Amino acid sequence: MNVLDVRDLSVEIPTETGHVLAVDGLSYSVGESEILAIVGESGCGKSVGVLSLLGLGPEHARVTGEVNYAGQNLLTRKPDALRRVRGQDIAYIFQDPMTALNPLMPVGKQVEEVLAQHASMSRAERRARVVELFELVGIPAAAERARAYPHQLSGGMRQRVMISMAIACGPRVLIADEPTTALDVTVQAAILEILKDLRDKLGMAIVLITHDMGVVADIADRVVVMYAGRAIEEGGIEQVFRRPAHPYTRGLLSAVPVPGQRAARARLRGIPGTVPVIAESVDACTFADRCGRADEACRSGRPPLAEAAGGTRVACRHPETKESNGE
Amino acid sequence: MTVTTAGTARPARSRARSTGALAVFRRALRSPAGLAGFVIAVVVVAAGLLAPWLSPMAPEATDYANPLSGPSGLHLLGTDELGRDQLSRVLYGINASVLVGLASVVLAALVGVPLGLVAGYFPKVDRVISQLVDVMLAFPNLILAVGLAAILGPSAMNAAIALAVGAVPGFVRLIRGEVLRLRGLDFVSSAIAAGNTHTRILWRHILPNATSTLLVQISVAIPHAILGEAMLSFLGLGIRPPTPSLGIMLAGAQQYIETAWWLAVFPGLAIVALTLAFNLFGDALRDALDPKGRRR
Numbered sequence A: 001m002n003v004l005d006v007r008d009l010s011v012e013i014p015t016e017t018g019h020v021l022a023v024d025g026l027s028y029s030v031g032e033s034e035i036l037a038i039v040g041e042s043g044c045g046k047s048v049g050v051l052s053l054l055g056l057g058p059e060h061a062r063v064t065g066e067v068n069y070a071g072q073n074l075l076t077r078k079p080d081a082l083r084r085v086r087g088q089d090i091a092y093i094f095q096d097p098m099t100a101l102n103p104l105m106p107v108g109k110q111v112e113e114v115l116a117q118h119a120s121m122s123r124a125e126r127r128a129r130v131v132e133l134f135e136l137v138g139i140p141a142a143a144e145r146a147r148a149y150p151h152q153l154s155g156g157m158r159q160r161v162m163i164s165m166a167i168a169c170g171p172r173v174l175i176a177d178e179p180t181t182a183l184d185v186t187v188q189a190a191i192l193e194i195l196k197d198l199r200d201k202l203g204m205a206i207v208l209i210t211h212d213m214g215v216v217a218d219i220a221d222r223v224v225v226m227y228a229g230r231a232i233e234e235g236g237i238e239q240v241f242r243r244p245a246h247p248y249t250r251g252l253l254s255a256v257p258v259p260g261q262r263a264a265r266a267r268l269r270g271i272p273g274t275v276p277v278i279a280e281s282v283d284a285c286t287f288a289d290r291c292g293r294a295d296e297a298c299r300s301g302r303p304p305l306a307e308a309a310g311g312t313r314v315a316c317r318h319p320e321t322k323e324s325n326g327e
Numbered sequence B: 001m002t003v004t005t006a007g008t009a010r011p012a013r014s015r016a017r018s019t020g021a022l023a024v025f026r027r028a029l030r031s032p033a034g035l036a037g038f039v040i041a042v043v044v045v046a047a048g049l050l051a052p053w054l055s056p057m058a059p060e061a062t063d064y065a066n067p068l069s070g071p072s073g074l075h076l077l078g079t080d081e082l083g084r085d086q087l088s089r090v091l092y093g094i095n096a097s098v099l100v101g102l103a104s105v106v107l108a109a110l111v112g113v114p115l116g117l118v119a120g121y122f123p124k125v126d127r128v129i130s131q132l133v134d135v136m137l138a139f140p141n142l143i144l145a146v147g148l149a150a151i152l153g154p155s156a157m158n159a160a161i162a163l164a165v166g167a168v169p170g171f172v173r174l175i176r177g178e179v180l181r182l183r184g185l186d187f188v189s190s191a192i193a194a195g196n197t198h199t200r201i202l203w204r205h206i207l208p209n210a211t212s213t214l215l216v217q218i219s220v221a222i223p224h225a226i227l228g229e230a231m232l233s234f235l236g237l238g239i240r241p242p243t244p245s246l247g248i249m250l251a252g253a254q255q256y257i258e259t260a261w262w263l264a265v266f267p268g269l270a271i272v273a274l275t276l277a278f279n280l281f282g283d284a285l286r287d288a289l290d291p292k293g294r295r296r
Helices: A046-054 A079-085 A107-118 A123-136 A155-166 A185-202 A213-219 A237-242 A247-254 A296-300 B021-030 B032-049 B086-121 B123-138 B141-152 B156-183 B186-193 B198-234 B246-256 B261-288
Strands: A002-015 A018-031 A035-039 A062-069 A090-093 A173-177 A205-210 A222-227 A230-236
Touching: A002 A046, A002 A205, A018 A035, A018 A046, A018 A205, A018 A230, A035 A046, A035 A185, A035 A213, A046 A090, A046 A173, A046 A205, A090 A155, A090 B186, A107 A123, A107 A155, A107 B198, A123 A155, A155 A185, A173 A185, A185 A205, A185 A213, A205 A213, A213 A237, A222 A237, A222 A247, A230 A237, A230 A247, B021 B032, B021 B198, B021 B261, B032 B086, B032 B261, B086 B123, B086 B156, B086 B198, B086 B246, B086 B261, B123 B156, B141 B156, B141 B198, B156 B198, B186 B198, B198 B246, B198 B261, B246 B261
Parallel strands: A035 A205, A035 A222, A090 A173, A173 A205
Antiparallel strands: A002 A018, A002 A062, A222 A230
């Protein structure tokens, strides 16, 4: 049973130099207590894609498609109804915990604010709940920490506060936009552990936006690889890592260092070129210009997402079939 | 620091300067000019507010035996043409000027801050409000105040209203700018993403972060208002005689300027002291809030 079902989502952003199609017909779904990772380079539309689900995208952006949650299309709901869904049913965690907290309010108070907005609780109940939440995300001396101001906490602690704020009202979907990018590697691991733990305890689904294949391998159940606003490959974590079918996915994976491989074989390779900025949906493969195996077919028609040999769904006319380790 | 337990609670990144209102205030007092301004302002304002207890005589009491007498043991700052005690009148005059000045600034802030908040937060409303503000800014402040005071009629309250109207656009602009800046910050986005209502976001997250800037604007607006009040009273559009006001006293002193210097000098000094003190302190506040060394 899917909690969140995104169908054919497109986001068009007007800019001074013309329109930018940030998301182009993106479809995916998230199952009950599933961790779905959306992976891609900077500028591929992954953040805009999730922010637009609840009307948080850029101003004046034109969002089309369907976002089905609890039997309703969120894109057609009124702003106030959407506001109620935010935080209560679907919560966000932002990238930089350094700036995502109000510097003038004690952190516990900030979590209380969310509770005051969505839940009918007395002040004492809210306080108790905050301590409970802080303990849940592994903040030591929770009651005391709740009175601290953001600048008195480390980055990892602040991200924990952000997480506790996001899960305060027991959302069914948690959207984490690069939750560990701004943190140390060691803290990163701890935060990912907390997210996994929360999924197990609270049974909520998590949509994780990242550009880090390591993070994906760590916690995701399923992956959607995005390129220039489109999903180009989708599948279970095992399949995508073992037998990536899209040349771009393959490129991403071979750009990650793997410990233990011999130096000659482990040479890291980048992908030549950069992500194109798309103005309108083109009837071609958007990766063709950077792809070694592109031909006429690639440039004259948009490849549909189809089952590939390795068990993933891939939008490519010439998918890889070999295992990636064999290269 | 309230956090005492060791371990995880290290200050993450030392913030160069806090922008909390209290911290800014403390920093302003650390500069000599700021401290001097603050002390003078407190002394002069206190003297004015305590006028009923401090003044040796009633400000309207006439002493026909000693008209236009210079400073003496009996009348420390001399008397005017009706033999009224200058010291008492200056003290009451400060009282009136400060009250009118503060009232007009408070009034302007009460109107300007909500308008600025709304304008900064809702782009559609902003068009209307900003247009109106631009129109108001097209009129020179003092001319506007004179015109309004003339229409409303001379009284302390009307002077405060007339001066407030001219000060509103400054508050709207300033707060609007602050809201625009704060609205783009992550903690506001995250408050929106957490489903907070606009009202809650404006009052709980945006306004508190704009208070230090507001504080500076208020301290800069006060001397303007005090000068403005003196001007209106000087022109006969503010406080009505026989109630003492620094402006009225200056107006009356004009015809005796060659024979009774004390009539012009002491009220003048009071105005200078008030405006200078507030200006010094206001500047120090602004410096304390300077973006240099401040995390944006």
